[in-house]
Amino acid sequence: MTKPFPNQSGIYDVIVVGGGVVGCAMVRRFTLEGARVLLLEKSPDILSGASKGNSAILHTGFDAPTGSLELQCMKDGYQEYLQIHQQMALPLLKTGAMVVAWNDEDLGKLQGIVEQAHANGVADVSLIGRERVRALEPNLAHTALGAVEVPGEFLIDPWSAPLGYLLQALMHGAQVRFNTEVNGGYFDGELWALETTNGFIRGRTIINCAGLFGDVLEQQLLGASSFSIHPRKGQFVVFDKAAARYLGNIILPVPNERTKGIVLTRTVYGNLLVGPTAEEQDDRLHARLDSDVLRQLVDAAVERIPALDGMPVTATYAALRPATEKKEYRVQRVEGKNWISVGGIRSTGLTAALGIARHVFSLYQREHTPVPEPSLQWPTLPNLAEHLPRDYQRPGYGEIVCHCEMVTQREIQNALASALPPGDLGGLKRRTRACMGRCQGFYCGARVAELSAGHLAVPLATGVCHAAH
Known part of the structure; x- marks a missing residue:
């Protein structure tokens, strides 16, 4: 070469x-x-x-392999996020989680999950019966037999x-x-x-x-x-914001050897999410959606939370995980x-x-000894979480550009002028949530294109917000 x-x-x-x-x-x-x-x-x-693409959960590591590097990194990452999130104005929503058994076979595995959690140093994890499950989550189907309660799980902005x-x-x-x-x-x-x-x-x-x-x-x-x-595809369904009232805790399945399984959770953006699937594929670039699989996710969500029956779906998406052998x-x-x-x-x-x-x-560090920064500067991130004050609630925002997600002109302009501006539509969406609501950019796409003209490395053609993933 x-x-x-x-x-x-x-x-x-x-x-x-x-x-x-x-x-x-x-x-x-x-x-x-x-x-x-x-x-x-x-x-x-x-x-x-x-x-x-992920489920945006800050995990305690209660079910990670005991003694593993994964567990060590999860616990260290969890603690550091809790230490720094306020200095960066990063959102944190404490919901807790429950590993729910829906059949007798899974019910028999719950005690082992509790024991593993305690071995992993997550001492507040406990086994609860169906009455406690119903008290914590009254909208869950009556087929829930019991659960492992994990109080320390959080939702964050991923x-x-x-x-x-x-x-x-x-x-x-x-x-x-x-x-x-x-x-x-x-x-x-x-x-x-x-x-x-x-x-x-x-x-x-x-x-x-x-x-x-x-x-x-x-x-x-x-x-x-x-x-x-070995790429592993996960497909997700995002229910309308009205669905979030039916759930408090993150609802986790009893995992198997291959996957942690399908999760039901709120998001900090105010939606309710179900997924991911775990589908092996060779393609490393494209995570294509499958309408039959998405319907199965909706059906699984309704089976667990019957009140979701008929609830509109705001968005669907798929992502690849870098699994190995x-x-x-x-x-x-x-x-x-x-x-x-x-x-x-x-x-x-x-x-x-x-x-x-x-x-x-x-x-x-075994071979290098850099000199740490003596004092740290901290960026302040704009808030996109629904449980905290949003930009549209402060005066001077200009206009509401995306009415589905209540994204302001000021938020879009600030993102485009920031020290790390978005390079494409995906980056702009992740920084502001523009084009990510019910209409998926159908109504706000032209205005977003107008505001971002000349700013994106990959220009946004007018009206294509709703077609981009």
Whole structure:
């Protein structure tokens, strides 16, 4: 391959490849520890891959494999999020959760779930009978036989959190390059030279957070991969905001060996969500919706909460999770290569991201000693959560652009003018919730296109909000 010219400028201590939630948390941790960090993302914006679709739950780790790296990272991530969310104005909605048994076989497994939770250090988890289940959730079907109550589970905003992580990193000197895909590279024993779609970039250490393409990146640059990605699709149904009144706790199924199963939960945006499915596929790019599967999700939700019968569906979406041939996290430091891979981060990645970043930094510290930032700056994220004050409730917002989600002109303009502006429609939607309500952009699409004209790396054609996912 062609080698870079020797006068290439700039050498980074750490190059993080992949701008999902784990990549954003990684950039934050290493930057705050004093490293010079660059994030490379092949898409126009962060969260464009697996991280854009999840159930938005901050988990306690009560059901993670005891003694596992996943459990350690979940608990560390959970605690750090609780410590920093107020400083970043990130929403947190305490709901609690219940693992509900709907048949005798699942009922027999509940005591084991309690014992595992206690072994994992989540001491407030307890077994409850059907009367207590009914008292906590009177709208659940009478077929609920019992449950494991998990008081410490929360709902969060899954998109504002990683945005906040990266914004804080940028405030302390980190850099990010979008539309920059790694095509090759070599290691000379001291430095990496990465060949990208925007030229050569040099750095001392590579951290592979490439998600669905993590094994491909390893194969490209190391000649072999320590894991193999097997994409797993999850489809979701989002009920209208009126449905949220029928549920308080997060309702979890008794998990099996392959999946945690279908969840019923409110969202901080005021909706009620059911999903995900767990469908294996080879395609790493496209998560196509299946109308029959979506109908099954609706039917499953109605079976568990009969009052949902006839409730309108606001949206449906599908996302891919970067599963591997093993269930556990695939985090590995490659000796002599200045390389750390972070693979196989599936449904618990939103909770664990901050903890994963701490763990990877501990691996990095074995050979490097950055100087931590002496004092920290904190970004303030705009609130999109329904249980907290919204922008339209403050004067001077201009106009309501998206009436379904009550998104203001000021929110859209602030997002476009921010230190980390959206690169495409998906990024704008995740920052503001414009085009994400009942009409899916049918009414506000033209106005959103007008306001964002000239701002997005991928321009928004007038009226296409409702067609984009």
